[in-house]
Structures are given as C-alpha cells and as structure tokens.
Amino acid sequence: xxxxxxxxxxxxxxxxxxxxxxxxxxxxxxxxxxxxxxxxxxxxxxxxxxxxxxxxxxxxxxxxxxxxxxxxxxxxxxxxxxxxxxxxxxxxxxxxxxxxxxxxxxxxxxxxxxxxxxxxxxxxxxxxxxxxxxxxxxxxxxxxxxxxxxxxxxxxxxxxxxxxxxxxxxxxxxxxxxxxxxxxxxxxxxxxxxxxxxxxxxxxxxxxxxxxxxxxxxxxxxxxxxxxxxxxxxxxxxxxxxxxxxxxxxxxxxxxxxxxxxxxxxxxxxxxxxxxxxxxxxxxxxxxxxxxxxxxxxxxxxxxxxxxxxxxxxxxxxxxxxxxxxxxxxxxxxxxxxxxxxxxxxxxxxxxxxxxxxxxxxxxxxxxxxxxxxxxxxxxxxxxxxxxxxxxxxxxxxxxxxxxxxxxxxxxxxxxxxxxxxxxxxxxxxxxxxxxxxxxxx
Ligand SMILES: *Cc1c(COP(=O)(O)O)cnc(C)c1O
Numbered sequence: 001x002x003x004x005x006x007x008x009x010x011x012x013x014x015x016x017x018x019x020x021x022x023x024x025x026x027x028x029x030x031x032x033x034x035x036x037x038x039x040x041x042x043x044x045x046x047x048x049x050x051x052x053x054x055x056x057x058x059x060x061x062x063x064x065x066x067x068x069x070x071x072x073x074x075x076x077x078x079x080x081x082x083x084x085x086x087x088x089x090x091x092x093x094x095x096x097x098x099x100x101x102x103x104x105x106x107x108x109x110x111x112x113x114x115x116x117x118x119x120x121x122x123x124x125x126x127x128x129x130x131x132x133x134x135x136x137x138x139x140x141x142x143x144x145x146x147x148x149x150x151x152x153x154x155x156x157x158x159x160x161x162x163x164x165x166x167x168x169x170x171x172x173x174x175x176x177x178x179x180x181x182x183x184x185x186x187x188x189x190x191x192x193x194x195x196x197x198x199x200x201x202x203x204x205x206x207x208x209x210x211x212x213x214x215x216x217x218x219x220x221x222x223x224x225x226x227x228x229x230x231x232x233x234x235x236x237x238x239x240x241x242x243x244x245x246x247x248x249x250x251x252x253x254x255x256x257x258x259x260x261x262x263x264x265x266x267x268x269x270x271x272x273x274x275x276x277x278x279x280x281x282x283x284x285x286x287x288x289x290x291x292x293x294x295x296x297x298x299x300x301x302x303x304x305x306x307x308x309x310x311x312x313x314x315x316x317x318x319x320x321x322x323x324x325x326x327x328x329x330x331x332x333x334x335x336x337x338x339x340x341x342x343x344x345x346x347x348x349x350x351x352x353x354x355x356x357x358x359x360x361x362x363x364x365x366x367x368x369x370x371x372x373x374x375x376x377x378x379x380x381x382x383x384x385x386x387x388x389x390x391x392x393x394x395x396x397x398x399x400x401x402x403x404x405x406x407x408x409x410x411x412x413x414x415x416x417x418x419x420x421x422x423x424x425x426x427x428x429x430x431x432x433x434x435x436x437x438x439x440x441x442x
Contacts, residue, residue: 001064003030003218006320015066019117019219020129022212023199029313030218031321035267036061043269044243046229047236051084052076054233055226058268062222067120075116079109079223086234086385089357093370094385096231099360103141103171104391104412105306106258109226111139111146114219115153118211122152125209131155132198133213134191137164138306138390141171143213144179155213156180156439158191161427163305167394173425181423186430188308189299197432204439215257216313224261227387228270235383248379250276250370250386252362254307256285256314258387263322263333273382274333278369282310283338292327303341303398304361306390339368347371348392349400358403360395363388 002012007028013021018030042057049057055076063072082100089095101108118129129152133143140157147155157172161183164172173181184191198204199212215221228249235245249272251259259277266272277285280302288294296311323330344364351357351367359367366386374384393413396404428434 001036001062002033004033005029006031006316015063015218016121016124019066019114019217020121020209020211022210022214022217029216029317031317032062032218035264037267038269040269043271046233047241049233051080051226051230051233054229055080055223058225058229058265059223062218067117071120075113075120078116079113080226082108084227084230086231087357089351089355092374092380092384093367094383095357095363095367095388096227096385097388098227099388099391100410101142102145102412103138104394104410105138105142106224106227106387106389107138107142107220108146110215110220110223110257111142111213113223114213114217115143115147115150117219118147118153119150122150127152127209129153130208130210131213132158132195132210134158134188134195135164135172136160136188136305136308137168138394139214140164140181141168144172144175144181147213148175148179149177154178154180156182158182158184158194160187160191161185163188165394165397167396170423173423176424181425182435183425183427184430185428190430194430194432194435198436198439201436204436207440214313215255221257221261221314221317222264224258225265225268227258228262228265228272231385232270239383244271246271246273246382248273248276248370248373248382248384250278250366250373250384252304252307252366252369252387252389253277253279253285254282254309254312256312256318258389260314260317260322263318266333267322274335276369276373277334277336278365278386279336279338280304280307280344280365281338281340282308284310285312285315286336286338289327289331289334289336302361303344303395304365306362307365335369335373337369337372339365343368345400348403352403352406358392358407360388360390360392361398362390363392 003018004012005024005026005028007026086094086096098106140159253259281300284296299308299310344361348359348364370386
C-alpha cells in the first residue's frame with residue numbers, strides 16, 4: 001500500500017515515509033492509494049474472532065511491507081490493551097466507551113499505535129526521531145503517555161499556558177524523560193502556528209527528523225477504524241449472529257479524524273448505514289451540508305473544547321478522497337448537527353437523572369446528535385450508537401455541581417494525583433524565532 005498527498009497524486013510514498021513525514025512536503029494530507037475491501041467471509045465470521053484478530057486484519061493492508069506481520073501483531077496487542085465496552089443506555093441508544101485508556105481519552109489508541117510504529121522505524125533507521133505536536137488538551141496527554149520512554153524518540157509538546165485544564169497539564173508535563181513540555185504564552189492557534197512554521201523551516205529540517213502526532217498523521221488516524229469494527233462485532237454477538245445488521249454512528253467531531261476513519265471502515269465493507277457528525281457551535285460542517293458553502297469562521301470557545309475547531313483538517317480527506325467532492329453522495333452517508341453549551345449541560349443533567357449515566361461534554365454532543373436523528377426519523381431498523389470520547393472526570397470543572405459530587409474517580413487518576421510527580425516544563429513567549437533558536441541549540 002502506498003500513500004500520496006491530496007495536493008499531488010503523482011508522488012507515492014510508503015507507510016513508513018508517510019508516518020515519518022506526517023504532512024506531505026507540499027502541505028497536503030496523505031491518503032492511501034486505494035481502500036482495501038474485506039471479504040464477505042470476514043464479516044460472516046466476525047463473532048468468531050477476538051478483537052486483536054479483527055484489528056490486525058483491518059490494519060495490515062494499510063501498512064504493507066513497512067512493518068513485518070509478527071511485529072504488527074505485537075503493536076496491536078500493546079495498543080488494544082484496555083476494554084471498549086458498549087452499553088445500551090435506553091431505547092436503541094448505545095454508548096461506545098472509548099475512554100478506558102491510560103489518559104482517559106479515545107486518542108490513546110492512535111497515540112500508542114503511532115509510538116509503536118515509530119519505535120520500529122527507529123530501530124530500522126537508527127536515527128533519533130522527534131515528534132512535534134501542538135495541543136489544546138487531549139492530544140498532548142495521550143501522546144506524552146503513549147511515547148513515554150520510547151527509545152530513540154523525543155516528543156516536544158506545545159500547549160497554551162491558560163488553554164488547558166490542570167489535569168491535562170499534569171498529564172503532559174509530569175512525565176519528563178523523553179517528553180518535553182513547552183508552555184507557550186499564547187493560545188492554541190499560536191502553538192499550532194509555531195509547529196507549522198517549524199515543519200517548513202530548512203535549518204530545523206536539517207537537524208531533525210521531524211514528524212507530527214496530530215490526526216493528520218496516518219498512524220494516528222487509521223487505527224481509529226478499530227472502534228467501528230469492534231462495535232459491530234459486539235452487536236453481532238449480542239444479536240446472536242443475526243444478519244443483516246446495519247449501524248448508525250454519531251461521532252462527536254472536531255478535527256474529523258475519528259469520523260473520517262469510520263467512513264473509511266464503511267468503504268472497507270463494514271455495514272454502516274450512515275454517520276452523524278455532531279459538533280458544538282463550531283459548526284462549519286453542519287452549515288456546509290446545508291448550504292454547500294464551506295465557510296469556516298473564527299473559533300469559538302465551548303465546554304467541549306477538544307472540538308473547538310472551525311477548519312477541520314480531516315474533512316478534506318472525506319470530501320476530496322472518500323466522496324470525490326460529490327455532495328449528493330456525501331449527504332446520503334453524513335448528517336451533521338450542532339449544539340450549544342446550554343444544550344450540552346442540560347442533557348448531561350437529564351441523562352444522569354433519568355438513566356444514571358454520566359456523559360462528558362463531548363459524548364453529550366454525540367448523544368444529542370443521535371437523539372435528534374431518532375426524533376426526526378424514529379428509526380428502529382438500525383442499531384444506533386454514539387461514541388463517548390473522554391471520561392467525564394477530565395472536564396470536571398465544567399460539569400454541573402451535583403455531577404461533580406457524584407463522580408467516581410477512575411483508577412488511572414491515581415497516577416496523576418497521588419504521585420509525587422512534579423510539573424516539569426519550559427515556559428516560552430509566543431515567538432517563533434525564540435522557539436527555533438531553542439530547537440537549533442538544544
Ligand atoms: C479529539 C477529541 C474529539 C474530536 O475528535 P476528532 O477526531 O478531532 O474529530 C472529541 N472528543 C474528545 C474528548 C477529543 O479529545
């Protein structure tokens with residue numbers, strides 16, 4: 001399997017090269033040259049397979065010869081080493097919980113998978129690899145944890161000094177070793193801009209093998225397909241192998257990496273009827289599907305802050321690659337609704353009181369999207385699922401008071417609150433040249 005840039009379809013690179021580069025040199029996102037279709041037999045037998053076998057079958061064609069088969073299996077065992085439970089909350093509304101990983105966010109899967117791939121490439125090329133990433137919260141924590149103590153890999157995480165929660169700050173900056181946390185006296189966009197400039201800088205490129213760990217990197221993006229396959233397997237088992245079953249997913253979306261992976265899973269043959277992209281008031285995509293006009297505005301701050309993105313990078317993979325700019329075809333498989341902070345808080349309260357289930361602000365938006373669809377179409381033909389992308393404890397200060405009182409601390413929290421770990425970070429003013437000189441001199 002080879003990859004090419006969305007901006008130029010003449011230049012093909014291997015999985016290894018695409019992962020090491022992150023973004024193509026022309027600034028385009030990498031996409032696979034084709035989408036492998038899984039055999040009917042794979043789906044007929046899916047209840048017989050464990051989650052590892054499924055994940056290996058799904059990912060192998062995308063890696064090609066870049067990593068040997070036995071090593072891919074090891075990567076998958078290490079990546080999927082926590083549960084992904086699915087629960088029916090009420091009336092055909094199921095939650096797929098993706099937050100049982102080490103940093104309580106679904107990004108743990110992509111981050112771990114990518115770190116294991118880079119580890120393999122380091123052993124092969126023998127040169128230190130530097131991962132440079134800007135974060136508005138969850139990515140930084142997941143990447144720090146996933147890459148901690150990986151030999152030959154150094155991680156530099158830029159985060160805005162007042163833009164992330166204290167728990168997230170701890171997750172990023174208390175590990176140390178090969179994880180360098182840099183607190184920028186600016187906002188997330190400033191961090192992102194410094195990272196982008198660094199990738200284009202000739203002098204920095206000379207000194208470092210630099211890659212990114214955002215969902216633009218195919219090693220972060222592609223493994224997110226697993227969630228959709230694992231959900232299908234569980235439904236098939238619950239329904240006692242009855243065929244055919246079709247699924248509908250509501251995905252809380254920010255940079256649209258997760259939902260884009262789901263849409264690729266559908267193209268591989270997974271029986272998904274369609275997707276609901278649920279967003280907060282950063283609603284470029286719901287507006288686009290209504291009007292056909294792509295009009296990102298400035299970013300608005302919300303309580304579902306991991307989705308405060310108005311120009312989602314991965315949407316270009318959906319639009320240009322998966323659906324070839326065909327709005328009619330796209331609208332058959334993608335609905336999109338946006339919700340306010342007030343609606344988010346209200347539904348967190350309501351679902352907790354009525355069904356004793358605690359949503360986080362992102363999952364709450366996923367729930368709202370699914371609910372809105374079901375109210376409109378009252379559909380019982382399909383199995384309907386929303387994704388819960390973070391544990392509510394990560395956003396405790398944004399939760400209604402009586403929820404704060406009742407929240408149960410997950411065991412992963414002990415690592416961050418009970419340890420004597422100190423915050424180790426470098427503070428830097430928002431100036432690219434200072435960052436550049438630091439990189440060149442360190
Ligand atoms: C990153 C993130 C999202 C958005 O995922 P995308 O792939 O960027 O659309 C949603 N919820 C949480 C908790 C996240 O951390």
